[in-house]
Amino acid sequence: MQDAFAAAVERWPVEGMPTNPRSWLISTGRFKAIDRLRKTRREVGGEVEVIAELPEEPHDLVDDRLRLIFTCCHPALHPDAQVAMTLREICGLTTEEVAAAFLTTAPTLAQRIVRAKAKIRDAKIPYEVPERRDLPGRLASVLHVVYLVFNQGYFTRPDLATESIRLGRLLVELLPEPEAIGLLALMLLHDARRATRTNAGGELIPLEEQDRSRWNSAQIQEGVALVERAFASRSVGPYVLQAAIAAVHAEASSSAATDWSEIVGLYDVLLRAEPSPVIELNRAAAIAMRDGPERGLALIDAILARGDLQAYHLAHAARADLLRRLGRTSDAIAAYTQALALAVEEPERRLLERRLRKLGAQETV
């Protein structure tokens, strides 16, 4: 099985769709071909059922595609290799494209893929959908890879966001587990704000200043419906909860009209499901919106005092925002300066620089 998988992975890009899919133990080729076919059909117009045209029953096909995803995202493989193989074998990106997106060189990435394939063969990583017992953990690593790809393209690579949404859709179609639905919803809702996230000058526009009329309402509708569907399953995990928070934002007509109590409540549940200082920080920011900046500031100061997020630019930026609202200008300038020293992404840096200029800080940074 593994050899066939490795062979399929090698040969498909060169040879194209096999004439006799049965002779291919593995569906790599078919999988991509179907996707490509679907894309073409979509461009021509109208969703056409292509599975029926293939010489095998759909059930096998679903299994094959899932098998490929689970094999590419096997946690026993190097994380970079998981991402690279997923993008290459499932999304059809070239090694060069993947390398460019993840700021590494193509040879390095190719090397990782070669090693991963050798491990699949030598350690006998099975080409299969995990058993029910192992599914939650294994699905989590698949979702993690998809979300990683999505976030990697957040500012600079909208094509990666599109690919990860496509991948998310495929997962939901093949394996409608609540967390898979949650992740798709989360990506759709975040991506719905893409056009308003930065201005023409490439500066980050914070949520409260975004032009909500330009949010993608179709995507929001879809995302919200998915959140409801996931909630109906009663097992609510971190992706569903984050999507629910995004949905509350997406449905509010303005920052002031946002149901901040609802958001704080969701963060409380999320924090219990997945304790993390970053989630604590977001919860503190929501509490500041609900109860006023002092309350939020006290919480953020407590998180920073623990030393958890000292090097996280958004912790200092959030703190600076609250200090600004409280009129503590010199403290706010100090905090924005600290955030700027830590921020890497250009859009975020520009926003911080604007904040500093507005507060009348000297251009020393």
Added chain:
Amino acid sequence: MRYLCLIYEDEKSWEKATEADMKQGMAEYGAFTDSIKNAGKYIGGEALQPTKTATSVRVRNGKLSTTDGPYVETKEQLGGYYLINAKDLNDAVQVASRIPGAKHGTVEVRPVMEFNQP
């Protein structure tokens, strides 16, 4: 397919263990060993004496050198192993996850090199 499960644990924690802890630890390992024997996955396995009893042996230019201690000093030490039969890596990981040492130490799973495959 055969896999070697190498169990790395902080050997000091065994030294510090009370008699009751020791007994419980032994019982857990005994139960685990029985369970994989019953499942037909057990090939072999042993616990090792601590690394202070280890001797490292090298031959260079035909000259034998022996040194006191393990090959590398690490925070957790190789303390025992199981050689198992498993269907594939997922199956092996499943078995390895039930080794009592996996709860506090680390179990390294290594496929055995098979030389006589047709």
